[in-house]
Amino acid sequence: MTVQHGRVVAAFSRRFIVETENGDLPCQVKGRHLRVVCGDRVEFRHDGDGGVIETVLPRTSLLYRSDAFKTKAIAANVTQLAVVVAARPSFSMELVQRCLLAAEDQNIASLLILNKADLPETPAARERLNLLTRIGYPLVMLSALSDITPLRPALHGHTTLLIGQSGMGKSTLINALFPGADVVTAEYSEALDSGRHTTTHTRLHRLDADSAVIDSPGLQEFALQHLNAHALAHAFVEFRPYLGQCRFRDCQHEHEPGCRLIEAVTAGDVSLARLQLFQTLRRLQHNASQRL
Ligand SMILES: Nc1nc2c(ncn2[C@@H]2O[C@H](COP(=O)(O)OP(=O)(O)OP(=O)(O)O)[C@@H](O)[C@H]2O)c(=O)[nH]1
Ligand SMILES: [Mg+2]
Ligand SMILES: [Zn+2]
Numbered sequence: 001m002t003v004q005h006g007r008v009v010a011a012f013s014r015r016f017i018v019e020t021e022n023g024d025l026p027c028q029v030k031g032r033h034l035r036v037v038c039g040d041r042v043e044f045r046h047d048g049d050g051g052v053i054e055t056v057l058p059r060t061s062l063l064y065r066s067d068a069f070k071t072k073a074i075a076a077n078v079t080q081l082a083v084v085v086a087a088r089p090s091f092s093m094e095l096v097q098r099c100l101l102a103a104e105d106q107n108i109a110s111l112l113i114l115n116k117a118d119l120p121e122t123p124a125a126r127e128r129l130n131l132l133t134r135i136g137y138p139l140v141m142l143s144a145l146s147d148i149t150p151l152r153p154a155l156h157g158h159t160t161l162l163i164g165q166s167g168m169g170k171s172t173l174i175n176a177l178f179p180g181a182d183v184v185t186a187e188y189s190e191a192l193d194s195g196r197h198t199t200t201h202t203r204l205h206r207l208d209a210d211s212a213v214i215d216s217p218g219l220q221e222f223a224l225q226h227l228n229a230h231a232l233a234h235a236f237v238e239f240r241p242y243l244g245q246c247r248f249r250d251c252q253h254e255h256e257p258g259c260r261l262i263e264a265v266t267a268g269d270v271s272l273a274r275l276q277l278f279q280t281l282r283r284l285q286h287n288a289s290q291r292l
Helices: 093-105 122-128 149-155 170-177 229-235 237-242 260-266 272-291
Strands: 004-011 016-020 023-029 041-047 050-056 062-066 071-076 080-086 109-115 139-141 159-163 203-208 211-215
Touching: 004 023, 016 041, 016 050, 023 041, 062 093, 071 159, 080 093, 080 149, 093 109, 093 229, 093 272, 109 122, 109 170, 122 139, 139 149, 149 170, 159 170, 170 203, 170 211, 229 237, 229 272, 237 260, 237 272, 260 272
Parallel strands: 023 050, 080 109, 080 159, 109 139, 159 211
Antiparallel strands: 004 016, 004 041, 004 203, 016 023, 041 050, 062 071, 203 211
16 A cells, blocks of 8 residues: 555544545554644555554644643644634633744744624723734634634635633634534533533644644643743744843843843833733743753
8 A cells, every 4th residue: 555645633642533635534653652743744554444644744833832741732734823712701811822922932823813702891801902912913803603704814824723711612613614513612611610621632624725724622721831931032022122132141031230121111112011921931931940
């Protein structure tokens, strides 16, 4: 059997579904060391009713989150991250920003989706996002239950990963985009169990030859231990013009004299909330690296 090319559309622990020229094929992986992630482009061979993945082709990006103990790959070859939020249940601005920082580190474009625009609390949620729209992140406001046309142009030509807390409506968006997908969605009930999420696997859905959208399980945390202080600072896009300009080469942007970032905050060109988030994350990162 000859080697064929395909794309991994779903990854379970050791089983995968690969999109091939002739439809979806259940696959296993050859050997124990090959790490395969949803979105990977692979070489596989047919084997009985299924296939065996033999090679993972070079990735253009690998999005992962980590803590001090482990890293967990979410998806490969993503070209755009869409962070989905809604007015209800309430969302964490810090979590949204952590997702954006991870994307910046991988040079992945990002966009914000404010879903459930039908909810009366939406203007207040929109206001909270000003911190990010002000520095250039595009925002699409829509209601997945009624009309997703505002999102379509943003998806064209991209592999877009939908990410966000549970209950924001990621799977509802998938169902609106892919009428045949029939993904399970559910009312989010904090009273029932705050740790619950409806989607349990990452899944790639093909929109057209050049575009795909990936659904992922709701996030409760998104650690960034894999970013060192330098990478972290560069992931704050609006910091970039000031980096390397401080008086001290090893400036931590805390209270050093001649810190260009602190000056930018004083001048109102960088928001204090963003510098504070940087400082919080840098300290977390520093403490974790001391422990290892
Ligand atoms: N009012 C309103 N409700 C919505 C909208 N979109 C989704 N919902 C509801 O929000 C709830 C959660 O939707 P899901 O699509 O399951 O959320 P999810 O982000 O996929 O959640 P996880 O899979 O747990 O991460 C469901 O009850 C949806 O019907 C919307 O535009 N307006
Ligand atoms: Mg879901
Ligand atoms: Zn500085």
